[in-house]
Amino acid sequence: MKIAMLFPGYGSQFVGMGKSLYDESRIMQEHFEQASTCLDMNFVKLCFASSELDIAKMSVAFPAIYLMSSSIYSILREDEGIVPDVVVGYNIGEFSAIYASGGISFVDGLYVVSKYASFYGELLSGLNVSLIKVSGLSSGILKEICEQYSTNDAFASIAIYLNEQENIVSGYCAVVEQVEAAVKERAGKVENLGVEFGLHNSIMKPVADSVKQYLEKVDFKDTDIKFLSSTELDVTKSGQSLKAAILEYITSPLKWRQTLDALDFYDMIIEVGPGTTLSKSIKELYPEKHFISINSQKDIDEVLKIVAGEEREI
Template identity: 30%
Template structure:
């Protein structure tokens, strides 16, 4: 079975999507539509902006979403997903490509999410850190022992977990994790504590936007970040999408469940190839490739 997966924040690069715009009339039309919906020329920033421009959450999230979704649309009949999943922001790309959301609504929600997260980051300075070489249970235990907001945020693959929380909490956790034998506990260059309780103001804001948006039954199951389980129920999809902002991304479990349910070939659509690498670390038995252009 063919599973399509979609990357999240961090996969962006200058020049992303330009070859699609230049070589496909469908892509060009969708990119121009996106410029109108957003009210600024995001294509200028994607194709010829600076890395700093692309790092702003309000640019990064719609840029990655657009690259992934427009690539899927340009593939046309060659894009036949039997199951889909996306990492964090990538879940919105997965939902649009599987028909649960239309292109315009998907982009509006992604932009609303980006702005809400940006605001939540400004309310309280916070950060994230990557932890390598420790058992998930040990990381969870150490996070729980700290008297600050610090929680597991991304279960990326066995031996790689990202934690999220207050700056003091993350600093303390990194010290304790290294003492416990982590190969690395490294703070990330991110603007805030994504997928943690500190995103509660953003969750509330996004909840309203999601509840006011039409969701349809997707053409195939979507495995959602919150519980790593497949669903095609629009109400369940909405509930899980709202919860996603303050809950961890269960990527390891998602990939494991997709393989158990018959996935043999994973195709990552969009910028970068991070997910392809993580999938290979979850299982060496499956095929995994990444596709950024036609």
């Protein structure tokens, strides 16, 4: 059985995420202890006893999502022996996927995610930028609208290609507002999003430059598990390619629908991380495939049951 594991991004976090697994798993408890010590943050309190407002803060959400996803992955692999054939991350989930591939240690990945959140926060403090989700217009038409109102100094662009009729646009507020008005004139729908989802364009170059300097201190390894980039749509096992993928992720649009199309080869898709934010798109695209979001031991048991059943058939 060919298994793909997907790691969710910003927006998947919620207070209480993974609590039942934490109570039962020594691996997850150890990861929480490590993360709390390394970043001097009480992740038990933040994840299980804070507020939705607190956990949504970029400085908390980014490392917390990484912590939760990486811990669940470690349970699947180390306790249950479930090893994927490919790993994919949506948005900030790219960092969890790189850890799962074996390209970076848990602690190094934690520090990288935290540094990214810090550098990004510093950039935002001096910018007037925004994000919107646009529905009801093709990506081609939306791209033309963005280009129509953009200049070299102020622009908007598609940050995340969700599917042919849904995309996320980021850029300078004045230009995004013009794009929003043009979309509504064409009967499209607009939803305002937080900047935490990422700009994924050249505005992020200062962040990428800072992250690049930090990555020189990080030991990236070649991997046994394939990592699928959602920006370049390349599959790699090279440690140096993983480092490059992080920088591409920061400054380039995410081609999420094309990334999901590349999973057609796999028999089971597992969402490894808090919540079920990726489930709708996966089930719509692949209704015939085994798909499970891991949030409890019951979900893990279901994965084991399916894998065991497939092995018996073989």
